[in-house]
Amino acid sequence: MKGLLINCQGKTEEAFQIAKEALKQDMKSHVCWHVYGLLYRSQKNFDEAIKAYKMALRFEPDSQQILRDLALLQVQMRDYNGYIESRRLMVMSKPQIRQNWTGLAIAYHLAGNLSEAESVLAKYEETLKQPPPRTDLENSEAILYKNYIIAEAGDYQKALDHLEAISRTAVDKVAILEARAEYNLKLGNNEAAEKGYRVLLERNPEKRLYYTGLEKSLGLEGEERLRVYEELAEQYPRADAPKRIPLDFQEGDAFKSVAQKYLDWRLKRAAPSTFTSLKALYGDVAKRECLESLVEEFLAKTREEKPVENGESLTNGSSTPNNSVLIYTLYYLSQHHDHWRIRNTEKALSYINEALELAPDNADQGELKLGLARILKHAGDVRKAMEEMDSARQKDKSDRYYNTKCSKYMLRNDCNEEAIKTMGLFTRNDVNGPLGDLLEMQCVWYITEDGESYVRQGKLGLALKRFHAIYKIFEDWTDDQFDFHSFSLRKGMIRAYIEMVRWEDSLWSHPFFRRAAVNAIKLYLLLNDKPHLAHGSLANGTGDDAVDFESLSTADRKKAMKKAKREAQKQEKAAAEAAAKAKDERKGGEEKKQDDDPLGAKLAQTTEPLEKALLWLKPLLEFSPTFLEGQTAGFDVYMKRKKYLLALKCLLAAHSIAPEDPVVHEQIVRFQSFLDTKPELSPTVQSIIDETFTLAPKESTLAQFNESYLSSQSDSARASFAVVRARQVLGPSEGTDSETLIFEALKKEGATLKDAVDGLALLKELKGDVGRYTEEARQRWPMANVFEVKA
Template sequence: MQPLPQKENHIFRQVVKFYEGKHYKKGLKATEQILRKVPNHGDTQAMKALILNSINQQEEAFALAKVALKNDMKSHICWHVYGLLYRSMKDYAEAIKAYKFALRLEPDSNNILRDLAMLQVQIRDYDGYVESRTKMLQARPNIRYNWTGLAIAHHLKEDYKAAEHTLTMYEDTLKNPAPKGDLEHSEAVLYKNTIIAESGDTERALEHLEGVLKDSLDRTAALELRAKYLLELDRKEEAEKAYRVLVDRNNEYRAYYHGLEKALGLDRNDDTGREKLKELYESYAGKSERLDAARRIPLDFLRGEPFKTAADQYLRRMLNKGVPSTFANIKTLYADPEKKTIIEELVTGYTSEKKMNGSAETQTNGDTSDRFEQSVLYFLAQHYNYHLSRDLQKATEYIDKLIETNPKSVDYNQTKARIWKHYGDSKQASATINHARELDEKDRYINTKCAKYQLRNNENAKALKTMSKFTRNETAGGPLGDLHDMQCMWYLTEDGEAYLRQRNFGLALKRFTSVADIFDVWHEDQFDFHGFSLKKGQIRAYIDMVRWEDHLRDHPFFTRAAIAAVRIYVMLADNAEREKTEKAAQADKMDASELKKAQKKAKKEQEKKEKAEAEKRAAAAKKPPPAAGADGEAKKVDLDPEGKQLIATETPLEASLRFLTPLLEFSPKTIEAQNVGFEVHLRRKKYLLALKCINAAHSLDPENPILHEQVVRFRQAVNGAKDLDSKVLEVLKSSFTIVPSDADLKSYNDEWRQKHAESPSHLQSAYNVRYILDNSTRSQNEADLKKVLDIPSTTLEQAAAGLTYLDTWNSDEKTKDAYREAVAKKWPQAIVFQK
């Protein structure tokens, strides 16, 4: 390392403090002061690079860090900073290399070891994490969290014996027992217990728990573990007592009741078991008039007359109280048609009582009677609006009666909007729910619902204005900027889908990319907890977080955004291929001189475009850095607010892999993910990957309509592929057996169509395959597609899909108009088919 004079050495120590305290201006000023005296001091240059990186000047930071390394290759500070820069760029492999170089030069540096360990657990390199944690413990064995950190490393590596041994060794080093109020010790003891249990030794886990239960500060968790262990060990009598203790502590938590059922050995599918369970829940219900769970749970397993009696009691109780969520609470029972029928008969029966007062008697109860009557009508409006019992005409009649009685009810107007939505009239639904919002402008929930309905009606600007009533509009980017800062994924997803319906691919892709960025941020946020959780002793919560992060991108919001984004990239690729084909066709018609002129013109336009983009980037670079926010960090400026650069990519299929790769890895059982994966890989001519998607989709749903189309297209592509590698061809022959290579595809499609003659979606796919195999069948397909509307089970969504197929077949406007007219007769309120 290069030595510094005493004065500059003191300033250098100040630089480190300025950086750690985020006083970046002072830090830069101090580094300049040192470098004026010692211009080639590598450590100072490295610290300056680190500060520059913190104020979003990454290019200058990397350039300076390389200069610092040139000036002092043997400085662990230079290598450490180099690693930190790579880590900030999420190039974890290079960061780890740099950290290891730094450790060779300074093996005892706790800071470098800590950063290396955090990066290793971040990328799930558990072998390396164990090694780093072992070194940290050896260097400082007097610090508790070093022992805990090593135990966690062994645990995540699934070496339970070593993890338990590490915690036991620490306990043995304690001269005095930990005080009872020591939260960190209590957490460590319960953590050790979970390790023993995960190792599979439930008996020993229970013994250990019995010894520490009375001193545990998290008594609920300890009691839950004890009940779970007893049940797993088939000690049902003790498990019953344990679960009864838990139920007494929280008598609304369903999991405790389910545990108690198992401990009692009662079977919900057995008549005797159901009778005993009924008695059990009645005993709990009798303890408190306010208790809901003990009254609601029996409805899940009761059948026939006992169910009818229990449902009647439950519904009358809830409707008498006027609980608005009554329907939401029992709609899961509708999966059983018999129960759905009984509930409908009960509630419609309430409307025919002489006085709807919630009892069999005919006496009135004043306000109670009115409340019961309104609750019954509201329940029926929701009942007939629900997809399993839908009758929108009846739903409208009931909700209109309620609105006439109480026109200022937010709930009633919201339900009316939902009915309009199911009619397919998104315009009327948006207007109705906006009226509901105006009835209570301080209600964030109805405000949010209103914005969602507006987005479903493609009113992006209105929706943003609605959301702005509950956002910090003074932030950079206004309401939309604040929604990004708050990571409001539902809004970004709905906004993107609205733009996609409007074929504004730039803004749609921008929103879906923002959702993916949020998941990247969540993944990156782990860094803050790798050290923090250990120091605070929150070990079990930390383990839960790490395991949650391992499945982060199987979240429905990521899946939904990723599928939509991949579809956009596929459309962009198809458009680019179509333009390329059209240009080639035009070039073939030109003579040599015309072709030369066209090529020259295209080259000039490309150069002009590249020059404009370069000037734009240069202008952006000259702009002063954005002002720092309240958190001291500079706010990033969005250089592509409309997503034009995103859709201008020359490699859309490769760009789609950012979404597709995690989608297929973490949501492999989502058939839509396998469908879009096939589309991408087929276009990339990655036949084995496309086959993998097809086989995965086939294992999920062999009768899927989209899969049928893809299977036929894949067989065509494989049979027509030239210059295929012999090994690839061999795998395709042995693994792609859904349709034999010598099959008559037209006959195969006809058989499939006849097999699904009553399914609208399957028929539509069969007609599309018929068109793919022979585009001269378009007229017949158009006529058959129109007949699908006559099938009683056809839904509005399937009818809309039919219009998409007409676009795919390049049908003329006259045919499309005729199709729209036919749809309008069946769904007169739907506006999706209006031109």
């Protein structure tokens, strides 16, 4: 017990010593082994904790507490076979407790043994002497969970019969209605399914899943399908879904007719979200052009109508003044021309500016300025975009959405201090300041954007600090489920618990983790190649006082490194003083959490950058095997670590995902070029590589293979850059002039602003004519800040 108390005080090593001493006194004490397991659990060493609990059970096999603790760890570690055994022992020990039976059913369910899970629940029901009352929510959830298991096993007739038997007892009526409609549809009882989905539509006419089910139950095709939706639109005149869904399946003149009705309905009500509702159709060129034509026709008619003054009757058949209709029609067209498939910035700006001139100084201005900021961002003018977004925020300072969007635009413009101050308007700032509150609230979007901003500024330590904060958040989310293993059983929320467990199984494939992981891996690879970058902005080659370390002599490099270290120490001291000052200004006497690495210097100055990169890479490859950037990052890391078979595995996986991707092509060239150097590999490794690596050419040289790829991808700027990088691997003499190829990539029709920025970075690596490149890029993207000439 002393060991437990000491551990709670944070003295972990001392706690373990005390626990070991207790075990020496009595190796057969189940209490000592249980406590030993608790200590390991507190350190998240679940494997050792499980071993300790099993030892405790050897000496006290009927202990419910030890069995419960063991079961929680087993489900946390996804040891379902062990979880089943622990839950079975708990049922045998205390069969009168419903939670034990439900827990055993869950164990079988998660292990995939659905028949046993159903059997367990049925056996418990047989033990009940009288049926539970209808007010028993735990029983309601349990019987719905049993129905859920039966349906998941594929026996829909049995599930339907069971559903009818429990429909009066179960409290969740929406779940009953949804399940009944779904089961009837799967069984081919179309008339009953139709009735069920129509009842559901009465409750919620905006849920598309219900419309899909109704379509299947009626077997709708062609004009009959459209007729049903027209009837539904009349039945639910305020609903958007029955008017919008036909646009997905109609074509040609039929599409034009339906689209015109939908646009008239939306635009006459000056709905700002009209474009958002329709942009999913923009992948179809014909539909995109038709929508543009219809909106322009509507705009021309609206311009001809007399503006409505206050108190006058409306002539456009809407309940909205003509001026607002005109404004939001212009707003639609501005968004239309700003869409990435069109990207006509000039037209987009003309429409949004006209709308802003017409809009009164009220909430409309905020929405329109948000649109203007988005157009400017896409055009590359992140500075002006930030200013316009801030102007939108000023229109309604109580709007959290405008506030967060403004902060995001500030981060895109690398104004980190302004961004955190803006976010601080909606955070609790009394203890740890706005950033501390955002970390506590696990605001992953802000932390990610903040980290990427520091990457652009060359502040690698701060960037890594933010990305590691993302990693910790995902660890916390993984650990948070631990409490729900017991909580969900106590509260009886079993169906939600099963969904949570399955969601947790795919948690580490979340887009925000993948984004942070790729960034962190790139930084660690960079630090592995250029360790001097870890010592502040002076050493990163990007600031005003930047030092080009590659061209310095050894003596000058040492001097520059010392200067960079002194600058980094000054920054750390300033950060500490600012934190102390901020603490004095805050209310309350709570102590701020101490941060011994406020600028992330320790993270950046690691002596094992490749080991740190592996920390990110392993979950990326395990949980996102089809993520292309993860596989290409894996190739880079394993090549640096000289794990050539693992690198090849990543390369083959990347090729299977996107065989024509430029990065994959470049890595094929790099790997074959490496093999051509005749490295000293073990016979086993060499044999496996010879058998599995067949991506490189056998009848032509690598240089010819590289140039042929360029010919096959002549429209891609990214392909041109990949070919240039591959030439650098093969030798500068291979191929034609690489600098010319980079300039030609600017003129390709499909080249994007991001491609142009990547080309600029590549040209800087080659020490090419950067001035000429920025001048030509500015002609195509005149508003992009990145191509501005610095005074």
